Amino acid sequence: MRDTSATPERPAAPGPLAGVRVVELAGIGPGPFAAMLLGDLGADVVRVDRPEPSPLGTDPAYDLTNRNKRSVLVDLKAADGPGLVLDLVERADLLIEGYRPGVAERLGVGPDACLARNPALVYGRMTGWGQDGPRAATAGHDLGYAAVAGVLGLVAGPGGAAEPPGIPANLLGDYAGGSLYLVVGLLAGLHHARATGTGQVVDAAIVDGAAHLGSMLWGLLAAGHWQDRRGVNLLDGGAPFYAIYRASGGGHLAVGALEPRFYAEFARLLELGPDAPGQYDLARWPELRARIAERFATRTRAEWEARFAGTDACVEPVLTMRQASADEHLTARGTYVEADGVTQPAPAPRFSATPGALRRPPARPGADTAEVARDWGVAALDPSLNSAADQGE
Template sequence: MSDATPGPAAQPPSGPLADLRVVDMSTVLAGPNCARYLADFGADVIKVERPGGDSLRNMAWRDPRDGEGLWWKLVNRNKRTVVLDIKDADDTATLLSLLDEADVLVENSRPGTLERLGLGPDVLLARNPKLVITRISGFGQDGPYASRAGFATIAEAMSGLVALSGNPDGQPLPPPIALTDEVTGLAAAFATMVALHSGVGQVVDANLLETMFHMMGPLVSLFGVTGEQQPRLGAGLPYTVPRGTYRCSDDLWVAASTSSDSIAARVMHVLGVGDDPRFVDFAGRTEHREELEQIMTAWCAARPRRDVIEAFTAADAAIGPVLDMADIAVDPHFANRGAIEVVADEFDGTPMQSVIARLSATPGAIRWVGRGLDADGDEITATGW
């Protein structure tokens, strides 16, 4: 019998995916994120943890009210939890009975692990031909790198992203958030829904490296056709000048972009250089990047942020304040959109990002935060789904 404190009772699933049954055997971020997006829209997701619990429970910041990891509460919200030891015959039988009735399995073990445990796709699809097996790995289920451990930082480095990030004379820099895990979770959830829509049981092979590689846009084509590579320009882009972040006179920052010719023309007039022949088109602005960035930097530095934003907004140019979490917590647009939701729990609620997309007729919902270890174990092992 579980000795976990379950927290609020798990509510019956509701929403557009309420008829979907998902077993989430994945750990840490990309795989659990995939299952989380399905759960947010009503899927009945059972989170299977190893004895001792998923390592995400103890990663990074803890909630001081109960000691539980904040990553855990976010990424595994809307899921029921059970502890199963797949080296134990009874627990394996419980897992297989769940998979026999499931629509989706999400797993992110190193390729070959499920096969060694006797739980490979051939076994599972023979038992449940409609099952979609979403396998998330660092490098894919085959290829020379398939057996390597997959981590977001490595995928960011090998995809081309890190080579572009950082100052021209500085070190290449990975992003300061779990970017690849977040994006791969979204890509895997999309691919899972495509597989389900097909009506055919199959394996979805999603991975960190290729997800980030897709984020590189036409840089693959650029190199293949011309041999050219995008240089590292800090916050800059080769084809957008000015573009980046700029300090204002009150020591607050703005971000601005001129990625279309019409916007760039309006920005040139705001800066007082609308008639300067050096800056009338993309080619000229790119050729005179350094001079134009200096003009933009000096113009912002001479004015408080409010005036900078008002001038750009009046010109219908692209600009925004650089916000941190304290700013976002009181920002009226975030509040109006309900982008932060305080999810009810046994305390005063836990704030977190709301459902990622708003559907007008069949919206998703957050029903509970990530639950305690084995919180639903007794019910699941006794009755299954």
């Protein structure tokens, strides 16, 4: 594993977002992940935590979505709470909030209040349903957003089309359709703000981003090359050469031999035999699938890994999280790192001149209040600074 953490002997590279200031109003899920990504790339992220504990109940030391951040405690329901946040906003480039529509406004830190204090601010709103529409005010989670967006129905379950869709943790909706689209929106807004001096509001709804992920498939659907049902298409497990198979003794292998030349290599190494159905003989796909499954069942996953290693057959093992962190290729690239005793993904993507780095462990709520007050010039955050000033220190 490569070590991307900063040390006194080897200070961290600034990252491509060095100098960008971000205020994150504490939440859970896609908002914190988006802020973490900005922090990984060098932004100065200040997370505004609430006085009460996180509803997740996780030890803050293991909440990796709070790495590369600093934390201050502010009670937004207290009389001085909104003003403290607005003091930070005045000095920020970006803001992230993930409340239900209207909540930030009621707390006094909505877009109008923030943009009045800082007209160049890019105000990022992270929600599942968006700021308007029939579902906007209702609760939800990743699974429901992905379901309504039409992307969860693309995910084959263990029993194929006859079974309910698989559940890809909270990666498809929260992070792919939510966090990543919010970050793109924030950076695009930042580019515009720096060119014009004018900020704006970014409405990043998970349903919008998740739907957008399916753009290619909507084109295929319109062209008649995609069926609007699961488990019968080229990329959703319908094709026997783009599917997952069980090996002898357990373990699975992912087959992605789409192109004819790759499929030919796959068929040769799997020893399908000359009488096997042709790759695109759709009528015989069930027979081909059964033949492939029968062959995979004759050897262990490790034996098939060795068989396909270094070839263009496009067959790879389905690894668990811990297995992935020890994979030869990912180890060589340093895709996973160990920092502060925790194995975790390294910052991504990679930059040749301004690489991201793990500069700070996960922020503990309120632990950085004095430091942020000093660095951002918001003395009201830390009464001790005012006391020191009064005493001439």
